[in-house]
Amino acid sequence: MKKIGLTTTVPIEVLIAAGYEPVDLNNIFITSKDYGKYIDIAEQAGFPKSLCAWIKGIYGVCIEEGIQEVVGVVGGDCSNTKALVEVLNMKGIKIHPFSFPHKRTLEDVKREITVFMKQFNVSLEAAENVRRSLAPIRTLAKEIDRLTFEENKASGFENHLYQVSLSDCNGDRLAFKEELQNAIQTIKKREPLKQKLRLAYIGVPPMTADIYAFAEQHHAAFVYNEVQREFAFPRADQAIDLFRQYYDYTYPYDIHFRMEEIKKQIQLREIDAVIHYTQAFCYRAVEDIALKEQLGVPMLHIEGDKLNTLDARTKLRLEAFLDMLLDLKEGRA
């Protein structure tokens, strides 16, 4: 199967129906032991220091790994991607644009996905067949999520890892399905984790995945990973078609719809506090203002840049925040 790179979550059902193997470029970047080299490649090519590391990482991956085709999400995700795909196109990489509509209406979502299907010469029926074939994988990811917040057996990192991987099913759907099944079997046999604080992680998936272990060292567990969960489409089983599945995806549209789902999950998962992660130089940091005002639970905003581990200042802030929450919770008890 021919590989096609993704800059973020897109309707992979269409790409698989067109005979492609989708590969999430973010995952290649961040799981590489030598992830910094991808950033260096971009900076040597002229990408500014003051630009989000994900964009530079994606560029480096495309160049270094010989990616020939990319689906670039030029609407509803990130304006930096627009400039990125223009540069990639100049380098000879074939770009297939996709846009999430700014206004979240079913009509607009239908229009964009229909344009996308036409680009790849894929019928709705063929895309729906793939959607059905992906349903068992989505159900398994949902089970891992349930094992995190209901049974307290899956760790925050496992929750993050398995759900974020749904953006491309790790490039091999059968192997990924088996991996999820094995993980569920192992997790179910464990005793529940006994952490005193229940946290929500909201915002783009972290560059600094050690945040999960760090929280655990301070008596806290992440029992909700907002965007990673959206990548896994946990409500896909309630969507009657492909259009509605992507209409019900919270991340690319306005913040109000996204906020409603976060609030619902905060209640359901009995969340004590929220960590809002944003990437340095990302416009999404501004959303912190609205989130802080509306979510109604303590919230800490942290920012990652090029490092894939938490820096000392962020660790200090997290530690102080978690200590304060623990005092409050134990004081109340």
Ligand code: SF4
């Ligand atoms: S973190 Fe922000 S700036 Fe970076 S790719 Fe994502 S949306 Fe764009």
